[in-house]
Amino acid sequence: MNTEHAASKAGLAGAPAPSPTLVRLAGILTLLGIALSVPALLGEADRTRFGFAYLWSFVGLWSVVLGSLFFVGLQHLTGSIWSVVIRRTAEMLAGSMWLVALLFLPLLLFGIFFDQFHLFPWVDESNVAGSHLLQEKQPYLNATFFTVRAAVFFAAWIAFAAYFVRTSLEMDHGRAPADAGGALRRAAGPFTLIFALTATFAGIDWIMSLDPYWFSTIFGVYIFSGMVVASLAAITIAVVCLRESGRLRRDVVTDDHLYSLGVLMFVFVCFWAYIAFSQYMLIWYANMPEETAYLHNRLQGNWLAVSIALALVRFVVPFFALLSRRAKMNPRILFWVSIWLLAGQLLDLYWLIMPELHDHHPVLGWQELGPPLLMTGALLWYVSRFLARHAPMAIGDPLLDQSLSFRL
Amino acid sequence: MLDANAKTVGMVGLYDNVDALVQAAATVRDAGHKNWDCHTPYPVHGLEKAMGIKPSPVPTVILTAGLVGLIVAIALTGGLSAIHYPIRIGGKALLSWQAFVPIYFELFVLFAALAAMASVIFFCKLGRWHSPLHDSGIMKEITCDRFAIVFETRDGDESHEDIRAMLEETGCRDIRPLLEQEDEDNSII
Structure with missing residues (x-):
């Protein structure tokens, strides 16, 4: 791909431009998040609630960003043509991995080393001293190894995200090496392997170890399935917004491209239901106390309503909403289903994390709302910065021509 | 073989390139x-x-059949294990829906898949022995390098x-006209 050709394609994407609306929205959400977080940090009880909410929203942000990185890697691995015109939005989200790592630091400092949030029972030495099982798990569940693992995860994700995004941006200006496409494809194989392992262990470390007595061998896949749905929803929202605002032309990102996104989303909605039910049914069938306790906590009191809502929100409603061919081509429907699915991801993570703090009753007050607002604001600030500097489409990709003429 | 009694039951227009066909199809569509x-x-x-083809009824048929399969599965598992043969197994409730979900899923898929197959065959009018178009030999040209619009004029x-x-x-x-013997009556399209 030479420079002239890339430049001739630049007309398809339009010049990078800052969006005042996005900047304003990001600013408002961030300030609101900070305003709600500060008072929550002052009281002892509120601080624990804040900690759980921080973990909850952090994992939500992480799942969107890492899922987008997986999406980018998957497109390179399969040599996908249809996705070239919309891949940049996934690259944009994946490129914020450094921001996710930055937001992980408070969790590491105050959640693990100073233990201000009382998140993980295995951090507290009095808990460990009183439990033989926790002592046996010490070689894995200890602060040092936890930190080393997190560092390795983030190093791998940031390295791959930087490589995928930088190469794609270099292609925009014709500065990438001649065989950049092949190099991306070759990197995507090892990436997928490393992604599978790191995502699984991150899920175990950050979510499953909240209840160190419980285990589920399918937990990594469960986290993965929710992550892919959430990131596809975020990518779809970005594509639809860019298309509605005129940054992406309707004859460039066609209904056929939207349909393909919708199909992927629909498939992973079903995949999540399949995995979630598999986990539930095996635990229910085997009926072993150390496994059932986890589900028992989530099926008693008002948590039962949350569990039922989870099945409806994450599977039944989006399944029927996305079932028809017309729905998958309709930007409006795709947009609202995506918003719904992101809310579903937050509900799912709430269901996984919060029962460890609130036994019988789900609680959601202002103490919980600071972190999610803050992190949404931070992500939107990053997105607005990215869009002000880079084209919203991979205009230098050698496969772009084929992708433009993609029809079902 | 066709004899003197053969009557014209249709018309075929043959084109040499695909763009001409697509344009012609739009003209025919607009002519009603x-x-x-x-x-x-x-x-x-x-x-x-x-061509102005309307959305196919196949998806609706598939969904309906799938839901019928779901109801059959619920009736089958519930009826057998809770009503007709109420045997308690492994300390579980008689109506243990958790154990039956895989069956709900499988019968939903089975009914939907069989209905998909059957409805595609039905709506494509497959299973005819022959039609005037096939008897004419024009299909040999179409499956090679030509594009055709076919009219049925029997009515x-x-x-x-x-x-x-x-x-x-x-x-x-x-x-070209499509010919058929007086005593036959085969649909063309």
Whole structure:
């Protein structure tokens, strides 16, 4: 791909431009998040609630960003043509991995080393001293190894995200090496392997170890399935917004491209239901106390309503909403289903994390709302910065021509 | 073989390139014809739109059959294990829906898949022994390198001359009638 050709394609994407609306929205959400977080940090009880909410929203942000990185890697691995015109939005989200790592630091400092949030029972030495099982798990569940693992995860994700995004941006200006496409494809194989392992262990470390007595061998896949749905929803929202605002032309990102996104989303909605039910049914069938306790906590009191809502929100409603061919081509429907699915991801993570703090009753007050607002604001600030500097489409990709003429 | 009694039951317009066919299809669509179809050697993007084909009823049939399968599965598992043979196994409740979800899923898929197969065969009118179009030998050209619009005129609503005139207007230079014996009655499209 030479420079002239890339430049001739630049007309398809339009010049990078800052969006005042996005900047304003990001600013408002961030300030609101900070305003709600500060008072929550002052009281002892509120601080624990804040900690759980921080973990909850952090994992939500992480799942969107890492899922987008997986999406980018998957497109390179399969040599996908249809996705070239919309891949940049996934690259944009994946490129914020450094921001996710930055937001992980408070969790590491105050959640693990100073233990201000009382998140993980295995951090507290009095808990460990009183439990033989926790002592046996010490070689894995200890602060040092936890930190080393997190560092390795983030190093791998940031390295791959930087490589995928930088190469794609270099292609925009014709500065990438001649065989950049092949190099991306070759990197995507090892990436997928490393992604599978790191995502699984991150899920175990950050979510499953909240209840160190419980285990589920399918937990990594469960986290993965929710992550892919959430990131596809975020990518779809970005594509639809860019298309509605005129940054992406309707004859460039066609209904056929939207349909393909919708199909992927629909498939992973079903995949999540399949995995979630598999986990539930095996635990229910085997009926072993150390496994059932986890589900028992989530099926008693008002948590039962949350569990039922989870099945409806994450599977039944989006399944029927996305079932028809017309729905998958309709930007409006795709947009609202995506918003719904992101809310579903937050509900799912709430269901996984919060029962460890609130036994019988789900609680959601202002103490919980600071972190999610803050992190949404931070992500939107990053997105607005990215869009002000880079084209919203991979205009230098050698496969772009084929992708433009993609029809079902 | 066709003899002197053969009557004309349809018209075929043959085109040499795909763009001419798609344009002609749009013309025929706008002229408001009903009994006609296009044949091409390979799938042509945009042809459905040019022909004005309405969405297929197949998805609705599949969903309906799938839901029927779901109801059958619920009735089958619940009826057997809770009503007709109420045997308690492994300390579980008689109506243990958790254990039956895989069966709900499988029967949903089985019914939907069989209905998909059957409805595709039905709506594509597969399973005919022969039709005037196939007997004419034109299909041999279509499956090689030609593109055709086929009209069925058995109901007599449209005259062959009108169709011929319209096809000529679209630039078609190879227009042929489809013949059939008096005593036969095979649908063309």
